[in-house]
């Protein structure tokens with residue numbers, strides 16, 4: 347149709363039937379061109395549109411459909427992906443550690459000088475098995491090492507995904523804590539809607555059950571306790587630090603959900619708040 | 630209509646000579662002074678007076694540019710590529726007086742609202758794309774008369790340069806540079822200088838203006854391609 351133009355200069359409408367919105371979405375999302383061209387003119391020449399106004403009608407319909415569907419899909423998938431990833435990461439880490447313990451115990455009954463943990467399991471994989479029983483232990487140790495490597499890859503994926511799903515929250519909380527908060531809330535949207543007081547104790551539910559089972563003391567904070575700004579603050583001021591942190595994290599979650607705009611000043615504000623909390627009463 | 634506030638862009642005629650056709654100062658109930666306005670369907674709960682909708686310079690960098698008296702070299706009726714459309718607050722006002730607006734935004738959440746805004750405007754085309762990869766939307770966007778950029782991300786000059794390909798040779802670049810997006814620790818004036826130096830590779834700078842008090846640490850730039 348457009349003689350002389352190279353293949354990459356094809357407009358989004360080439361080969362499309364008017365009214366095929368899913369086809370149009372696919373063409374908009376996957377197509378590319380190095381440079382723009384007079385697409386309205388080309389679309390009219392190609393018989394896709396009658397005139398410029400008609401072309402704009404078709405373009406409007408197509409771009410709205412593509413943007414609406416694309417945004418819905420991305421929103422849905424991104425934070426759900428993150429939730430799957432952090433759960434899998436936690437399970438892989440926990441299982442690797444539990445199995446490593448099992449391996450150390452069993453191997454200790456068969457070999458000399460057995461160390462605990464993942465590194466202990468890694469050392470076992472180097473041993474020469476002399477019997478079917480030895481072989482089961484060294485094989486199991488190899489599974490521990492593999493699982494630990496997978497946990498590391500899951501962690502990297504989680505960190506990357508958290509940074510794109512919730513850039514402000516990830517910057518303030520650290521990507522893993524950001525992912526945990528999103529997972530605990532069930533999604534970025536639900537997290538963004540929670541008051542900061544609720545965010546502050548998210549994750550304490552589990553600790554509470556552990557406490558009821560007699561395995562832990564009564565919880566004072568949720569997962570945000572793992573943040574340096576809470577853990578690293580002296581006990582008398584920890585409540586204030588947790589409140590300040592939760593306040594900023596909930597603002598960050600809202601910005602991430604409602605605008606997606608990056609706000610580096612939030613970090614400065616939080617730093618200053620914590621600094622003040624930590625230095626008050628001193629002197 | 631007249632007012633004598635020296636801060637303001639509008640003069641004795643009530644309208645700045647720099648205002649584009651379709652952008653004007655109107656009296657809104659409850660305000661002593663005329664306010665910037667465009668004519669179109671309201672979108673974000675802004676006040677209206679007949680067909681006119683108030684354009685709040687605090688919520689819009691382009692609105693603030695008009696308010697500061699900057700000549701954006703827009704007559705109305707232009708084809709516009711808008712980079713960093715977010716929910717479409719500003720893009721909706723621009724669509725009120727432009728021929729058409731291609732609005733690029735890569736964050737899914739605001740695009741949902743942007744599509745809502747576009748539903749009531751047949752000349753606003755939302756694109757869920759990354760402004761750093763122009764090839765991913767050049768098969769949809771035609772050459773334009775104006776490039777408006779408000780992306781608040783690191784590398785704002787590179788974005789303007791990469792999107793130069795869409796701009797007609799006699800077109801205009803209208804850009805808001807956010808200092809903090811480039812570097813939070815450096816003095817904004819220094820940041821603006823280095824972004825401008827980078828921009829000059831592809832553009833000739835016509836005007837610059839700080840956007841205080843409407844937007845802190847933002848510099849407005851009007852430029853044309855080299």
Ligand SMILES: C[S@@+](CC[C@H](N)C(=O)[O-])C[C@H]1O[C@@H](n2cnc3c(N)ncnc32)[C@H](O)[C@@H]1O
Nearest residue numbers: 713715718719734735736759760779780781782
């Ligand atoms: C300050 S907001 C724009 C506000 C909008 N111009 C208005 O006045 O209504 C900046 C927007 O740029 C978007 N943005 C940042 N980097 C981007 C990129 N690489 N591609 C597309 N959009 C981007 C952000 O998601 C954000 O919505």
